[in-house]
Amino acid sequence: MPSHGPKYGRPDASGPGRKGSTRIWSDPPTNAPASVARGGARRNGLVYEGGNQRDWNAGMKERNTTSLLNRILVNCSSQAKLYGSCVAAKVPEVERDMCLKEFLALKSCMQRTLQRKAELRPGIIIFSRLNSEEPIDVCIPGSRGLFYDDGNKIILSPANDQVYSWKVVPFDPAAAPISDSISDGPILAIRFSLDGKLIAIQRSNHEIQFQHRETGETFSHTCKSESENILGYFWTDCPLCDIVFVKTSGLDLFAYNSDSKTLQLVETRKLNVSWYVYTHESRLVLLASGMQCKTFTGFQLSSVGMIRLPKFEMAMAKTEANNKPVLAAEDVYIVTVYGRIYCLQVDRVAMLLHSYRFYRDAVVQQGSLSIYSSKVAISVVDNVLLVHQVDAKVVILYDIFLDSRAPISAPLPLLLRGFPRSSSLGARSSFKDGESSEVASYPSDHEATMYGDDWTFLVPDLICDVSSKLLWKIHLDLEAIAASSSEVSSVLDFLQRRKLEAYKAKHLCLAMARTAILERRPVTMVAKAIDVLVTSYSNSFKTGYFKGTKAEKAQSSGAAYATIHGTSVNASRSDTTGKSVEREYVSGLDGESFERPTFSETDSDEDGNTGYVKPNSNGGSSKLLLGAETRRTGGQTSLHSENVGASNNILRSTLQPEALVTSPAISPDEMYTYVFAPVEEEMAGDPSYLVAVIVEFLRGCNLERIKVRPNIYALTAQLLARNERYAELGLFIINKILEPSKEVALQLLESGRHNRQTRKLGLDMLRQLSLHNEYVVFLVQDGYYLEALRYVKKHKVTTMRPSMFLEAAFASSDSQHLAAVLRFFSDNIPGFRSSPDHNTYYHLLNEMNMVAA
């Protein structure tokens, strides 16, 4: 998502629009350095986090006593506000169904609150479905502005003769800025080259200055003609060129010659450009032209070359006949979701957000989303589209994977987490390099500045709070989103597509599956949910998340995880994303060339994300830390205990370390270990419900051709036998719903202690599996020693102990049988006649005969 530089910056004289530029905020150059030194106090996020936890708990106790109405009002304040403002706007013209949307949102929120009164999580006071992470402090004394370089993912802040840069990936609030000295002068935009060797600074509408970072050498590039302005520029990894200038007259592509330290013009595309939008993520530049600025030409400068997209127009509703609105740069966003590139356009008149999807040779309008705020902003987190309704201070989430236009949940507000509050700061202060030691006099009203006017939204998931100079990263609170919907299957579907926090999503899925079963939700509903999980596993398998184990699809996926490590994770991931997306281009569109750059970028994104963690500056809060930390230390696994809820204690010790989980897909084995087995333990009474659920699971697995391990079968057999539903158990076995295996056979023999028919089924299964030894042993146990001997002879089982048969024959006190057994072994085992067994039983046989006589 591009930033809207000009909106928050000083009035820009450089042209009609500068969408692609990366300025977030900048002071007028003449301003005296505004020193708002807030020091490192802000970096005490972890301390704060801990303190916050306690606050939450206290809050919960309190809340339990507050009235329901109160809670509704607290919880649904945003919906209430939306509805209120909507009604207020329309009064006095009252009509039927007016503000229906808002009303429904409010109503559902209220209902949800009522339903969940008992399970309100402490601390998440309002709807904290979205959590911003702790911010990065980008405050530098004397700063003259903030710029975001999305190519390198850095925040730049020039001050005096220095430019400070913070890496935002991995997002680390404790990151110290790197400084480069630059020459003084006006700065309109600043970007590092992709290899990090050059700094390009736009000095004016006609001049861009380049500086070599190591040597400090500079050279400038100026426009030849006075009639054209430079709107902006960006570095590219396209093989054609290194940097692209966007000018009012078109695109100039330059290659950088490192020897001569000059730019060489490679190609020029002549076009009238009013303004442009570019994101490095998509490698796509959209050039707006025309009276209304709604005609677009797009170029993608990917690593395979430059592709020109067909010209297209965006839809704009008219207010009045003669009043044609002009599309502004800040109303157009390029977003990358699931490897697809979309363009979102705000139609302020129609209050709609139109979406367009880019194919190689086509741009297809995909439908529109309603917006409820005159000002919106777009973020993308983990392929979820976030539409910030800035006026209403809420976010609406969309998962456009299935082309569904329905929001995932009700509108949600943001919750700032790790926000340094002056009260919790105490005297702690650790400072950034060389910063002043003034302890933060932190403006206390900051807590209230949600969606302040000076918030700038950066691609794809960053928010820069210009006034306080904090950079926030948006983070989805999956748990809260999951809790906000009662439709389990759709939530699971959503969670299964989350890759960023695969571990958490997986745990949530498991917990939800367990809960749904324990609560005995209708079988059809649970079946639907299970289908989602099975299908997702099957898909992730097909796309190769479980690489390296393809050959042994049926094997434990635990092993699969173990084979994937560290960086190879990312390699295989991006790779597979590529594949999966290519498949979408069945309609003859060349997905590869078009999409690849996105992926390579996604790559680096994910690199960062996997490593992205809260810093472990003080070890006290290690509970919350994972990721890179964990990986470095190897086997240390500390899990998000609070994520998974109370019923998950069992899991902690056993599930793989978080860092190794790359996909929320759940293998059949995990279903057994973390869903069926624990549920079976907890579930009292009639197990037929659980059997029904397992049958649905088996059905799903069968449809997807996923092999199930015998332990689930054995469990099913056990459940049926416990309920004395032997007839059904027989059916399950005969129809091979429970596939034959040694485990199942032994379970049948065990369950068959009270049911002869079932025991026989177990025996038959052993025989059919050619488990001769076991079969014979059980036969003898049941007293069929003669039959066992015949079987031994036929199948040449050589490992049997004669004494076992002799004992059984003796126990039956049938001298003829004993004699027969003795004879059998004498004939078939050489040397048996001289063995002690023979002697003992020969003697016993004689005694028996004596008695009989």
Place this chain on the structure above:
Amino acid sequence: MGLSSVASNSEGMQLCIFDLRRGQNEGQELDKILFFYPADLPFSTQLSVIGLSEGLITFTRIFSPEAACEVIEAERHSHVFFEAEPDIWMVVIVEKNKEAEAIWRVEGLRKVLKEVHSLFLMFHGSIRSLLEKEPAAGSVRSQLYIFIMDYLSDFLSSKKLQLPSFRDSLKERATVQMLTVGREAAIEVQSLVRVVESCTGSQSSHSLLLFQDLLVSTTLSPDDTINLFTYAVLRLTPRALSAGLSSWSYLRKGSAASTAVTGPTMGSTTSLSEPFHGSRGTSAGDDHSHAVRPLQHDRWSKGRDGFLITDIWQAEPGSLVSVTPSIWLQQTEEKMYLCAYQHKSLTFIFLIPVSSVINGEQGILAVKQLVLEHASLKMLKVEEKLSKGWGGENAYHVSGYRYLLVDGDRNLSRASPPGKVATLTKDSLLALSKLREEVDIEKSRAKWDNDGHEKDLEICTRARNNAWVISQVTRGKELYMVLENANETLLYASDAVQKFSNRYCNGAFSLD
């Protein structure tokens, strides 16, 4: 009406039910008799038949209190005994007629007695409990009479009762015939079963699923499965329904029993009970007229919503409002509502405990609605799947073999299709009938000898027409086989069995 003609034409067969605990005093002997067929026989004859039976039972009990008399083989008659409930005996007396078809297998006849009693239990509860409720036994008698006569009407063949004879040797009563389904279909079926069960909202509800006349799935106990299956095949399956509608059809295939002429049999209830009550001279009044007749023909039909409907069960005597049928489960002794849904060849029967349905018919209607809502799609799917895998009438024919396979543990049987069995010569069938008789005796002996330990048994006999008649009993499974025009060596016969066993029985008969 058919009944009287049956009576007049069947001197060859008598069937009676009597209670040893009743009529102990001089002059009250008639009280013992609960049922006698033919009903128009003079009481003196009835009493002499029952007196003989009672005497034999009393006598044999001296030696074997557990199991008294099983059969009397007289010169001209066979008396087959069955103690249906403690001290309530059923006896069937058949004439030994050298001519043609009158050659019976005792166990086959006893199975008929068992079957009719089990069905009666299912619909009315035990005779003993009915007697306890009504010591005068008037309505018990009428219930028994109506029920058994309805049952026997299935054996009517050209106005003559045709009890199972040697021709039915490759058939086993009181077993269930199952459809063989693949794993995928089986899972779908189970999924359907579970969904329907969850719709009924009761944990002790049960279901039975049939495809054509074959069982696909059951959640009932084995005994209840047999009873309900038998009833379903007699009256509920698509074939049974259409048999009622078009009894004249030439296309109807199947056993002699189910092809019994049903058209002209039953008249009104009054004419049915006339001979009985007339002869008894009791003033039973009208208590019989509302006796439920679940085995009556042509009373089931398919409703518009796919559920089978009947007017057999009525809310009140004489009222026209019919209610949902209910049956008794043998195992749990629970009363269950019976609902049957039919889609093409699929018949889905589900049972809901009466106690769990709060507001009667309304509750049932709600459950039906739920089932339609949640499961009708699944039914379609299952039906489609099963039809695809269904091999037709002769699906279980194995060329060269005429066989009967009985799994005693699961009460299953599978046999060559009747059309194929009909190709066997009479000699082969007679030989088989005899062989089965032997095996029956051997089996019952083994049962008393050594409880729990199953003996293996293998008999091969050479019959006329170069036929091998083979029987093998292994660990609770029985296989009967007729191979006509077969090679004369015994090796050939045993090879044939081995092949069959490995191919169709998972090697159950080739253990050693």
